[in-house]
Amino acid sequence: MQSDTAQQVVALLQAAGALTPEVAERVLMQKQQTEGNLLQTLITSGVLSFAALQEVVLRYGRFIDSDVPALTSPRVAFEGTAEKVGQAVDEYSIDDAQLQTFLLQSGRLTQEQLDAALQARQHTGHPLWRTMLNLGLLTPQEMTEIIKTQGPPGQAQPTTTNGAMVESPEPGRALVLQAHHEVARRVIEVEETATAVQIVNTIFAEAIQARATDIHIEPQVPRMRVRYRIDGMLFDVLTVPQLLEPSIISRIKVLADMNITERRLPQDGRLSFHLREQEYNMRVATIPTAHGEKLVLRLLMKSNVLTGLKQLGLEPDDEQRLRSLIAKPQGMILVTGPIGSGKTTSLYAALNEVNILTNNIVTIEDPVEYQLTGINQVEVDTKIGLTFASGLRSILRQDADILMVGEIRDVETATVAVRAALTGQQLFSTLHTVDAPSAITTLGNFGIQPYLIASALSGVVAQRLVRRICPECRRWYTPSAGVLHHLGLKPDQQEWQFAYGVGCETCYYTGYLGRTGLFEIIRVSETLRHLITAQKSEQALKAVAIQEGMHTLQHSGIAKIIQGVTTPQEVMREVYL
Numbered sequence: 001m002q003s004d005t006a007q008q009v010v011a012l013l014q015a016a017g018a019l020t021p022e023v024a025e026r027v028l029m030q031k032q033q034t035e036g037n038l039l040q041t042l043i044t045s046g047v048l049s050f051a052a053l054q055e056v057v058l059r060y061g062r063f064i065d066s067d068v069p070a071l072t073s074p075r076v077a078f079e080g081t082a083e084k085v086g087q088a089v090d091e092y093s094i095d096d097a098q099l100q101t102f103l104l105q106s107g108r109l110t111q112e113q114l115d116a117a118l119q120a121r122q123h124t125g126h127p128l129w130r131t132m133l134n135l136g137l138l139t140p141q142e143m144t145e146i147i148k149t150q151g152p153p154g155q156a157q158p159t160t161t162n163g164a165m166v167e168s169p170e171p172g173r174a175l176v177l178q179a180h181h182e183v184a185r186r187v188i189e190v191e192e193t194a195t196a197v198q199i200v201n202t203i204f205a206e207a208i209q210a211r212a213t214d215i216h217i218e219p220q221v222p223r224m225r226v227r228y229r230i231d232g233m234l235f236d237v238l239t240v241p242q243l244l245e246p247s248i249i250s251r252i253k254v255l256a257d258m259n260i261t262e263r264r265l266p267q268d269g270r271l272s273f274h275l276r277e278q279e280y281n282m283r284v285a286t287i288p289t290a291h292g293e294k295l296v297l298r299l300l301m302k303s304n305v306l307t308g309l310k311q312l313g314l315e316p317d318d319e320q321r322l323r324s325l326i327a328k329p330q331g332m333i334l335v336t337g338p339i340g341s342g343k344t345t346s347l348y349a350a351l352n353e354v355n356i357l358t359n360n361i362v363t364i365e366d367p368v369e370y371q372l373t374g375i376n377q378v379e380v381d382t383k384i385g386l387t388f389a390s391g392l393r394s395i396l397r398q399d400a401d402i403l404m405v406g407e408i409r410d411v412e413t414a415t416v417a418v419r420a421a422l423t424g425q426q427l428f429s430t431l432h433t434v435d436a437p438s439a440i441t442t443l444g445n446f447g448i449q450p451y452l453i454a455s456a457l458s459g460v461v462a463q464r465l466v467r468r469i470c471p472e473c474r475r476w477y478t479p480s481a482g483v484l485h486h487l488g489l490k491p492d493q494q495e496w497q498f499a500y501g502v503g504c505e506t507c508y509y510t511g512y513l514g515r516t517g518l519f520e521i522i523r524v525s526e527t528l529r530h531l532i533t534a535q536k537s538e539q540a541l542k543a544v545a546i547q548e549g550m551h552t553l554q555h556s557g558i559a560k561i562i563q564g565v566t567t568p569q570e571v572m573r574e575v576y577l
């Protein structure tokens with residue numbers, strides 16, 4: 001591991017609370033003097049527990065995204081390092097044979113479960129321990145224990161076990177097809193003699209085939225990397241020799257009608273291409289990086305955003321709760337969750353629902369993602385002073401019945417939004433909070449008086465997206481007692497069966513097909529209004545909401561695991577259990 005990576009890893013661990021600043025500093029000092037795997041040193045010296053590390057990876061591992069161009073915001077910088085942690089964990093190798101013997105002898109796994117893990121590993125190319133964590137056959141806690149009892153793990157191995165490596169000694173002659181860390185179980189194949197035009201066509205066609213929503217083309221030394229985002233996760237699909245990099249980038253920039261000589265400033269463009277009689281559109285953005293221009297292409301597919309309430313993945317009684325919220329003639333409904341948790345999709349689904357009942361809906365968005373029929377959509381434009389707050393203020397004067405504000409992220413917008421909800425409008429918006437009760441605290445932090453929050457707010461929907469197990473290749477297995485315990489399920493209560501996807505043609509060998517939502521819905525009742533006005537804690541609000549029938553995100557996740565809709569791994573990544 002290089003030292004800048006070490007620094008990033010330590011920063012991430014520190015930000016996640018797994019290391020104190022003092023320890024972090026000491027570790028980095030030591031790191032300069034010694035060589036070797038930093039994480040391994042941290043774990044074997046007992047400074048960091050494996051469980052803590054695993055948790056950090058589970059929680060932040062999905063922020064591999066670098067769609068956001070500037071690295072100025074600390075959040076973005078923070079997210080960018082997560083992938084490095086993931087890679088570092090992969091390097092932390094544990095002897096498979098030793099592990100197998102241990103697991104069988106200690107009775108933690110049956111031969112059948114072990115066989116299932118070994119079989120799954122063939123598809124993922126992951127180390128055995130990771131496959132087992134992914135399958136939910138072991139918990140991070142159990143892994144920590146195993147590491148302790150097994151003594152220090154073996155030397156860190158480069159990830160040569162991962163997928164096909166067709167390395168060519170001569171760059172430019174052949175394309176190297178690699179499957180990196182995460183689950184790239186399938187790689188694109190390109191002819192050795194392929195031209196830039198052919199490679200770009202293949203990249204596009206395969207992206208459609210793989211149901212990718214984004215394509216990342218990243219200049220890196222020594223090879224350019226191509227990744228697809230499928231169901232929210234990035235997969236490495238191809239690396240290209242540096243020699244071909246300029247022609248591939250130019251080809252895409254030409255298609256997107258961009259200035260090909262400008263390489264230092266970010267540019268935006270659009271392109272369309274045809275595949276099997278169908279036209280596809282993409283939004284293209286270039287971002288200058290240290291190694292050259294990076295391209296991010298977003299496939300604009302209506303089906304990626306537009307859907308009905310029925311398709312969001314709500315449990316029947318949650319759907320009922322949400323419908324009753326939407327049916328209220330006035331008040332504020334907030335959808336909360338991190339970036340990429342499907343908030344916009346849910347808002348659009350809700351708007352589509354009310355669109356049938358009324359015809360005076362106005363939205364203010366940044367940017368307008370999709371044109372909705374019969375709805376007036378305004379786009380934020382800070383250059384001319386059109387912000388969420390100012391836009392909302394002028395919309396209020398136009399007597400709309402229903403308003404949608406893309407996001408409440410400042411005091412001004414919060415104030416206008418609350419006022420709108422109090423003066424008889426129905427207002428939908430999103431907020432960046434972890435769960436439903438914390439939305440109330442966040443509004444308070446924007447300076448809104450508790451009694452105003454209590455009267456303005458009709459409900460909060462917290463949500464997360466998890467990947468759906470592919471129905472074509474779903475396999476059932478009996479989870480270990482440890483996993484059940486971790487999820488709060490009683491092993492002896494019944495014969496539990498969980499599922500995972502082995503990977504097949506249909507799901508592009510990812511084991512997952514599409515995503516579904518986990519929900520936590522608060523309906524603000526009279527009792528809750530009193531508690532909010534009295535400034536009771538989030539815990540108190542949550543307890544009452546649960547009494548009144550709210551399912552938490554955790555419950556929602558566990559329900560989906562039991563139904564075989566998703567895996568424990570997916571739920572653990574999205575929701576802290």
Ligand SMILES: [Zn+2]
Binds near residue numbers: 471504510
């Ligand atoms: Zn499948």
